[in-house]
Amino acid sequence: MTLRDSLGGLTMPRKPRQASRINAGRRIALATVSSLAAGSLVLSSGYTALAQPTPTPSDTHTTPEPTPSDTHTTEPPPMPPPSPVAPPAPVTPPSPVQPLADPPAPAEGACTHTVVRGDTLSAIALRYLGDANRHPEIYAANQALFEAAAREHPGPPVFGTSNLGHWIYPGTVLTIPGAACPTHPATPALADCSKHTFFFGVRGSGEEAGPNNLGGSVIPALFAALNRPAGSVGVHGVPYGAVDAATFIRDVVREGAVPTTTQFGAILLADAIRTQAEACPDQEIFLGGYSQGALVIRSALPLLTPDVRARISGIALFGDPTRVGPALTSDVEGRTTSQCAEGDPVCDRSAPLVNVTACLTAATRVTGGLVGRFGSTCPHFSYSAGGADLAAAFLRSQIQ
Template sequence: MHLPLPTTTTALLALLSSTSLALPNPQPQFSFPGGTGGSTRNDLSGVCKPITVIYARGTGESGNVGSVAGPPFFSALDSAFGAGNVAVQGVDYAATAAGFGGDPAGNSKMAGLVGTAVSKCPKTQIVVSGYSQGAMLVHNSASSYSAAGKAAIKAAVLFGDPYNGRAIPGISAGNVKTFCAAGDSVCAGAAIITPAHLSYGGNAGEAAAFVKGKIRL
């Protein structure tokens, strides 16, 4: 059964329905609706925390961490590790429909934030994460992480990943958790967006539990 889309998402569907977004070969083309609303986290500007999450939002989400998957995940991490132990830094990239499939500027910013976290907070344990187009940034930026950055990354968590099943360079498969909901056509390689692609807030607890299994305070 398909649930009705939120009003804001329906509007975005109408706005972007004519946009064709080419993924790098051999991937197909997508017409992709953005997420709804958003929030901003810039915790790297503050004091160092034991855990640092570098997070990239999905296409069309506002702020720098959006609202669909990120904030529920961060709340679950706070519950799992205790308030004050987790810093969240959103990736300030365009997240536009035109960049879906390849955003070199976004990739560079994400890699740069991993480097900043390592240099500013050498003892922090890093989680890289993203939703939809943001998950693509995790894949595409990983080859640019420094050796120190890769060593500091303890987990990667991906929601609605268009590159579902593709390895992340330099990160062990055992440290990667991908959430792809049944009926999410983005993960299946189809160009049809269903409500399943907006469901990943429901995976927040499981995502935090996975991270807790990879990090020791």
């Protein structure tokens, strides 16, 4: 038995199959070599990537610029033609303003007032009617006059209207409504301009008028010290009510302001100063006031225009009740001397208000109803000739 027979017909692998595998490997190798030769495959130690060939000019694709025929433009629809503008309507010129009728002349015997510089309707009402708030009555009685005067001033700030009597003009003669003028004494004629110096004095609360309406204490002493040699200084005392201290305090507490009688004195003083300053432009003008009289002076200064206040050479005040009334105007502060006695509660604002009442009412009882410095220990009545001499020296130093 042969070996072939013992294998039972086992078939051995044949050579041609091995050759086929070799031939397949050769084909792969040849293909690889061919690819390398063509440059289409890059081998590296990393990943395999496809190489992008550099484009040639012939391969570049460029979008051509649009030609005018290719361009599409959207145009807005044409605007309709504008409507014709109608011509403006003719303007009717304003009718000419009819002038106001001439105001009626004041009735015979009627109370009248001629407006001067510095006047206000409220001040005129206070002077003649006793109440500044009654100025609408004077406006109503003189409306045609006020508006006629205002129409002559069409520019600012008047604009042709008096604004219910806010704008009034010097020289206008007003009729004061009422049965008769007040019975207060008229301002006496002032001294002539031959005097180089003129003195306005205002007495204190409750003082009798005395010679020249100067009262009976420090104001006559001040005038005497100034009037040297005698007759060299003109004088005018303001003829106002000068109510007693108790009434003055009651009015201040009740009204909370300058009493009406004091306001009236301020109007009289302002009128007198204005008249004298305009009549005698070269005179030196001095003012002196004691107690309520000092308040009259402070209340009169705002009623004067700055150019008239500039004519006042000096002011002397004694026991000025600074708790009430307007402050001294700043343009005269440097020309003013004000004396306040030690412990005088009227002018010393640091003293309790109750001290004022106690001091003044006690003095009233001691002097028998007339407030004065004699017989009283109240410092408000201690101003004497010595203080007047000091004040007179100060005033003389202010003469230009």
